[in-house]
Amino acid sequence: MAKYKIHSTCALVIGKKRACLYDFLRETKLFISLETALFLTSNSLIDKFKPNPIEIQELISHEIIYNANKFKGFTPAIFKYDDCSYISNLVIEYSEIYEDENVIEGVINSINYLLIKGVQIIISNYNHLENVDLLLHKLHDSFVRDIEIVITISNYNKVKPAIKKIIKHNRVNYVLALNKNVETLQIEERVIQINPKLYLSGANTLKFVINRTLYSESLEFNTYFNKKMFFNKNAEILNAPEYNVVFGNVKDIQSKLSWIKIISSEKFQYYWNAKKNDCNVCRDCEYKHMCVDKRLPTKINQNLWNFSEDCNYNPYTLKWKNI
Numbered sequence: 309m310a311k312y313k314i315h316s317t318c319a320l321v322i323g324k325k326r327a328c329l330y331d332f333l334r335e336t337k338l339f340i341s342l343e344t345a346l347f348l349t350s351n352s353l354i355d356k357f358k359p360n361p362i363e364i365q366e367l368i369s370h371e372i373i374y375n376a377n378k379f380k381g382f383t384p385a386i387f388k389y390d391d392c393s394y395i396s397n398l399v400i401e402y403s404e405i406y407e408d409e410n411v412i413e414g415v416i417n418s419i420n421y422l423l424i425k426g427v428q429i430i431i432s433n434y435n436h437l438e439n440v441d442l443l444l445h446k447l448h449d450s451f452v453r454d455i456e457i458v459i460t461i462s463n464y465n466k467v468k469p470a471i472k473k474i475i476k477h478n479r480v481n482y483v484l485a486l487n488k489n490v491e492t493l494q495i496e497e498r499v500i501q502i503n504p505k506l507y508l509s510g511a512n513t514l515k516f517v518i519n520r521t522l523y524s525e526s527l528e529f530n531t532y533f534n535k536k537m538f539f540n541k542n543a544e545i546l547n548a549p550e551y552n553v554v555f556g557n558v559k560d561i562q563s564k565l566s567w568i569k570i571i572s573s574e575k576f577q578y579y580w581n582a583k584k585n586d587c588n589v590c591r592d593c594e595y596k597h598m599c600v601d602k603r604l605p606t607k608i609n610q611n612l613w614n615f616s617e618d619c620n621y622n623p624y625t626l627k628w629k630n631i
């Protein structure tokens with residue numbers, strides 16, 4: 309049988325029960341059987357594995373694999389995580405404290421010093437929707453590139469005018485509205501409404517991101533904790549809300565050196581290396597390099613982490629629960 313190779317724009321991820329091909333160009337995924345996956349990864353000259361011919365045809369037609377006997381010049385893919393930012397994403401739990409000039413200055417300084425490209429602002433109170441404008445205005449001149457607003461709502465029409473105002477800020481990519489009164493997912497312009505149950509279950513497209521950067525990062529790091537920072541409603545500095553250790557207060561940190569000292573500490577980076585391939589269960593999951601998972605792992609030894617709480621997806625049965 310002909311030998312096939314995977315295009316450098318795709319990656320094959322093998323789970324316990326099936327495999328998944330991530331297509332970074334089209335940002336799509338395709339599940340295949342383990343037999344076909346093992347055939348594609350085998351270097352043996354003898355055909356040890358029997359691929360499914362229908363799957364092979366499908367992969368050729370999707371331009372995911374090519375006949376290596378016919379096309380010899382293609383270079384193999386190299387996946388290397390490289391990010392110039394000290395912190396890639398910051399999450400802010402918005403409260404009145406972020407209307408204080410000193411705190412806003414601290415937020416802007418942290419973004420500029422640590423080269424933070426993405427900011428997520430979580431708003432739990434309708435009234436804050438109006439007030440967040442001041443912070444958004446100040447962010448215009450900062451290093452940040454993408455802003456995402458997350459808000460819990462029950463009546464979209466009630467908050468629509470305020471949301472429309474927010475979305476006008478050119479750095480705001482979208483507003484994610486958790487609304488228990490929508491069935492599944494509704495997208496209108498840059499406002500995404502999703503049922504919180506579906507959002508929290510993780511069985512939705514928002515949990516999974518197929519892109520080369522996330523894939524490369526996941527090979528080396530935990531994609532939820534690595535290079536992330538969280539400012540809580542008291543403007544305290546944490547790595548993530550799930551990791552309940554405070555590393556100071558935004559308004560007290562004055563210099564670039566102080567910010568770098570905080571985020572460089574071993575304690576701040578404790579979970580950064582807990583990559584999915586070192587986590588029980590996740591290591592057997594075909595979603596492991598597109599999944600951003602906020603559960604806090606427990607270290608068993610140098611190369612093994614465990615979770616006390618189950619994921620809603622089970623890679624051994626291929627089933628989701630609670631939806």
Ligand code: SF4
Nearest residue numbers: 590593596599601619
């Ligand atoms: S088991 Fe769940 S958390 Fe782990 S990689 Fe799979 S989907 Fe993500």
